[in-house]
Amino acid sequence: MTKNICSKTDVPGWIVLLVFITGFIFAYAAFLHEIINKPVATLLETGLAVLLLGGSIFVVLVIKCSNDSIHELHAVAEREKHNAVHDALTGLPNRKFCFEQIDNRIQESAPFSVILFDVVHFKQINDAMGHFSGDQLLIQIGQRLQTELSGDDKIFRVGGDEFVILTSCAEYGAGSNLVERLDSAMSQRFNLGEFQVSSRVVFGLSTFPFDAESNDLLIKCADIAMYHAKRNGQLMAFYNEDMNVGAKYQLEISSRIQCALEKEEFQLYYQPLIDAHTSLAVAFEAVIRWQDSNGKNISPNDFIPIAERSNQVHNITMWVLDQAEKDLLSLIELGIRLPVHVNLSAKDLSSNLLFSRLEKMLSDNPSFENLIGLEITETMAIDRVLELNPLINQIKRLGIKISLDDFGTGYSSLSLLRDLPVDQIKIDRSFLSTASKTDSTRSIVENTIALAHGLGYSVVAEGVQDLDTLHFLRSRGCDIIQGYLFCPALPLHEVINWVNNHEEEQTHIRRA
Structure with missing residues (x-):
């Protein structure tokens, strides 16, 4: 058991204790051998034998309790480590894990795609059917789309009704085929208890290293592509520079609105x-x-x-x-x-x-x-x-x-x-x-x-x-x-x- 503990902790004291316990076991075994070989043992020797036996039992119990506690602490630490990188609702890897995985793939230098998507009219489902049904929908979407992935492809829930898929499909054709397969999986109704609902998602795709070379920019590019697809009523959109120009235009307009109010640039027209x-x-x-x-x-x-x-x-x-x-x-x-x-x-x-x-x-x-x-x-x-x-x-x-x-x-x-x-x-x-x-x-x-x-x-x-x-x-x-x-x-x-x-x-x- 002590060896087990040592394998799960780096504290030097447990190693020292292991050495002492090993020595104690050999000494007790030698002493016991001497007593057994004597025709008559004195009262002192018998008392020492009993004391050493009780001490050994006590040490075994202490080590067992310590071993159990360390096992429990190790299990808690593993659960916390898992929870830190997984979503509590869906059980999918979370945003933190997603960014770590993107960084790992960037280090490997092989092309890959980031697919960002969210659930169309998710708020309406939450409002009409309740948050429990909304949560069940997110869980089922994650489970259903996860079964459509293969190889190293992974799905993450990155917040609210937003999900990310990392895939080695870095070419337009392969990416389109994957999205169409995911969309086909979404076409089946979802069973939300008393409700049978249809739901759809819209996809935005960005590719490393062609669109961006960092995790936050790849996510941002996929997000821009997704909103482009939404505005144009499309199932999916691949990021391109023209979309970024549109995003810059939106940022420019956003920064000018308050100034326009202050300078009275707005006017009201009236149509009869x-x-x-x-x-x-x-x-x-x-x-x-x-x-x-x-x-x-x-x-x-x-x-x-x-x-x-x-x-x-x-x-x-x-x-x-x-x-x-x-x-x-x-x-x-x-x-x-x-x-x-x-x-x-x-x-x-x-x-x-x-x-x-x-x-x-x-x-x-x-x-x-x-x-x-x-x-x-x-x-x-x-x-x-x-x-x-x-x-x-x-x-x-x-x-x-x-x-x-x-x-x-x-x-x-x-x-x-x-x-x-x-x-x-x-x-x-x-x-x-x-x-x-x-x-x-x-x-x-x-x-x-x-x-x-x-x-x-x-x-x-x-x-x-x-x-x-x-x-x-x-x-x-x-x-x-x-x-x-x-x-x-x-x-x-x-x-x-x-x-x-x-x-x-x-x-x-x-x-x-």
Whole structure:
């Protein structure tokens, strides 16, 4: 046992003890031999023999207890060593181990690929089914994809719903084949107790030594590639330098947003919403525009997602509400009492300040009653349907109308109409470009209008640009039209002139 202990510890004392115990055993054996060979043993000799026997038993017990303790400590140390480099939930190697393995492969100098992926709409699954189901999904994804790997390929959970695979597949074809095999494995439903759910992932790939030569840069390049694939609706993307240019552009825009707010480079434009039957303006949608100090226009499609990722979108929304408040006062002074709709970001709905700001705006301006509207996108609502209901009801109690924007672009529109307490839906422009020409699209629009009306919602058609589409929408009972056919988004003073001129034109038409 002492030899066992020595093999598990480097403490010199145990080696010294081993020498003494060995000597003690030989001495006791020799003494015992002498006593046995004597015809008569004295009382002293018998006592010494008993004492030495008891001492040897005591030493054996001490060594056994020490051996057991050291074995237990060794097992604890091994478990802690394992836990330090493995994920507690899935049992997969963790981020720390992943970086160590990347470093080891870099030292070997052989080409390899880093595949980064995360679970699409994972937050929605967590919110809708509970965190236990979300955890079970992560465990099953790890187990299922691990069985698809071979050789030295390894899978790691690096945080949240993000995973990394290290693979020797360093060529485009081999990497693509592996990803397709992984995607095929993901196509089978996951059993989450009472739920049977489908889930998918999006992959980003980077390769050593072609894309980067350090662990953090390889992960970063794979991350950039993954988000590129997400933005373009692709299963996977291989990193290239052009993506890095895009990442630098995002960093540049992110660093300029606060400065743009301070320098008042943002402007609000207003696009009228037109009654489909009277052709009169019934509301405005506030649309943000950014023209920098060099006169360059930066699209909201570029800077709003960047602001969301850099946690600056709330500042933009607060500026929009401040400016809309000023502009609405100007409209009221001119006798134009039309509601102004403000677009919200998903991050705005996570902030407690939104409700406080809206409440203050209405208490400071009693004349704003029924003149403020908020627009949330369908995708945003899908991701947070369980959380949104209390907030929406709270906002509606202030007298604010809620519109569900880009309706039809998500994948659970009907359940949203049932579950969300909105007042209005806005049919996405992608359905209207062919609504008067394609039977399937026409049928979707017709049924959407009928369903919304059946639930008591008004319907806005976005992006209307031609008379054929207008006539089709009117004939199907659409309530409100928005688009270039009537008016683009304009600065405040221009939209005021447009409203006044348009009302005069419509008055003349009705009189004629």
